[in-house]
Amino acid sequence: MKPIRIALLDDHAVVRHGLAATLAAEANFEVVGIYARSRDLIAGLASAPADLLLLDFSLNPDELDGVSLIRALRVKFPSCHILVLSTHHDPATVSLAMRVGARGFVGKGEEMAQLVKDIRKVAAGAVYLSTDMTYRLAETVTSDTGQGRGDAPDALVQAELTSREQEVIRCYLAGMTVSEIAEKFNRSIKTISTQKTAAFRKLGVTSNNELFKLNKLIGTP
Incomplete structure (x- = not known):
């Protein structure tokens, strides 16, 4: 079976190297890039393509991150699936990330075994959100509609x-x-x-x- 090529972007060294070591030990996973900076990530993906990018949503203030980075990556590498891994996983942030091109969103409190399953699912072309987040997003939409604001906020419209x-x-x-x-x-x-x-x-x-x-x-x- 063809290995799933994975790239990682996180500005915390312990997090990215810990993730890389754990994922590299999984069957059928190949870690092709470990990055701390968005600019290095984009240069690296051009020379070492990945099937899936595990992306930290919020980086250092001087880095391009969040929505802007996801948009840039979708333009440059449309075949690379993006799975966001972040401590910021409120419904508004998750909704915005998904609308601009992410294929999944996982909180950093996720168990590693579940993260591995999430990676396999997104790499296969599916979309992943936890059951809890799916309900929270649904509640947000229902709440907005109930208040006479059926349309999503402009910031959430792609x-x-x-x-x-x-x-x-x-x-x-x-x-x-x-x-x-x-x-x-x-x-x-x-x-x-x-x-x-x-x-x-x-x-x-x-x-x-x-x-x-x-x-x-x-x-x-």
Whole structure:
């Protein structure tokens, strides 16, 4: 049987090396990469592809992580299944990660035997969430609907940028200010600011630095 190639990303050395040692001992598992930095992960996956990536959702402040990293990985390595392993596993975080491309989400309190089963399931193409998390997500949706908010919050909606939002981001990455972009396209500064904010939300970034880091990682023109 073909081995399941696994890559790990976690900024805690004890966690990543402990996981690597345990998973490498499992039948049919091959650990092909152990990474502490998102940039090293992306470079490594290009040269040593993985079938499944075990990804820590929250890294050091200077690292691209969370939603932005998952989006970048889905662009660069669409065939690599992402299983998030994180201490942050509240329903909102889990829902957002799944909507932008993760195939599963596991809390760091998970038993190792169960994690091994989760990895096999996600690597086979299935989606994994614990029964408890599935119920919690269902309760969240039911609660929102009951309060007259049937639509998911904008931050949880995976959507493509509109053509005008693409224009704004392209010009912004080229070094233009909001005022210069407004003048270029003959739109108001308020309109450009609104379109920039909407684009940031859809891209999963919350700051200018995150946008530039995302652009570097995925090589957006």
